[in-house]
Amino acid sequence: MAACAELNSECIEEFLSSFNTVLVDCDGVLWCGEDNIIEGSRDTLVKLRMLGKRVIYFSNNSTKSRSQYQQKLHRLGFEAELNEIICATSVCCQYIKDTLNIDENVYLVGSSGFIEELDRHGIKHFGSGEDPVEGNLTEWTNIEYRTDVKAVLVGFDAHFNYMKIMKAANYLRNPNCYFLTNGLDFEFPLFNNDRIVPAAGCFVLPIQAAAKRKPTILGKPNKLMFEAVKQIYPDVDATKCIIIGDRLDVDIEFGKRGGGDEGVVSKRRRLRGAVSEWERAVSKSWRP
Numbered sequence: 001m002a003a004c005a006e007l008n009s010e011c012i013e014e015f016l017s018s019f020n021t022v023l024v025d026c027d028g029v030l031w032c033g034e035d036n037i038i039e040g041s042r043d044t045l046v047k048l049r050m051l052g053k054r055v056i057y058f059s060n061n062s063t064k065s066r067s068q069y070q071q072k073l074h075r076l077g078f079e080a081e082l083n084e085i086i087c088a089t090s091v092c093c094q095y096i097k098d099t100l101n102i103d104e105n106v107y108l109v110g111s112s113g114f115i116e117e118l119d120r121h122g123i124k125h126f127g128s129g130e131d132p133v134e135g136n137l138t139e140w141t142n143i144e145y146r147t148d149v150k151a152v153l154v155g156f157d158a159h160f161n162y163m164k165i166m167k168a169a170n171y172l173r174n175p176n177c178y179f180l181t182n183g184l185d186f187e188f189p190l191f192n193n194d195r196i197v198p199a200a201g202c203f204v205l206p207i208q209a210a211a212k213r214k215p216t217i218l219g220k221p222n223k224l225m226f227e228a229v230k231q232i233y234p235d236v237d238a239t240k241c242i243i244i245g246d247r248l249d250v251d252i253e254f255g256k257r258g259g260g261d262e263g264v265v266s267k268r269r270r271l272r273g274a275v276s277e278w279e280r281a282v283s284k285s286w287r288p
């Protein structure tokens, strides 16, 4: 056992010295839902900071702006400076403003997080309220068909309805209108799965089906999220980062290709390395 323990502490030492920045996902890693903190998450971040690691909250969540996220983090007892928070709502809006050079005529299917970030970035937008669905189908079929909409931005929307799908799909008939989203998660992670809470992907897919167009995902695993880190921390070295996440297809996939260069070495790659060693060992001893 001693040898094994030494090996473990050696491994742990080697692992801990291999990175200086931790990109930590939020939903499903720090908490589930609004108030269910995942046991040990706060203490782990405290210990990582004590080891001198830079901790960055790194979320695709589409319901909150950065400042709303900071309020939630503080409410749940996490240390969080605003410049330690990278969330998809602000990354999406910065991309729209600075890369697409759009500052008006954005149709939002989303909620207060996107509204606050669109306003903060000075982007004029419409939609995102409760579209009254009145009358019969003929009234619906003659909705105003605008050709000046420059982007349709879709995230979590508790007031989602038929009218929004119809409007978004018609705006997206214009090939110059961008179709953008924070991500395609279909549900928020929940403790003991006591109920399903649909997430952003559930609002994107109906519009995708009606418009016959696929959205550009601006959140993880898009490297835009890492560009946002570099803007705040120009010294950040992708190979000295790890990502902690609950979604292989989003967080760990980001780790494999985050930042666009060789990139963030995700825990999974390390895990994959370990598993293939293990498989080789097993297959040698196991061969009939």
Ligand SMILES: O=C(O)[C@H](O)[C@H](O)COP(=O)(O)O
Binding pocket: 025, 026, 027, 028, 058, 059, 060, 061, 062, 063, 156, 182, 183, 184, 185, 188, 199, 200, 201
């Ligand atoms: O659908 C959303 O709002 C997000 O994709 C979902 O909340 C995941 O957030 P994250 O795990 O990246 O914090």
Ligand SMILES: [Mg+2]
Binding pocket: 025, 026, 027, 028, 029, 245, 246, 247
């Ligand atoms: Mg998550």
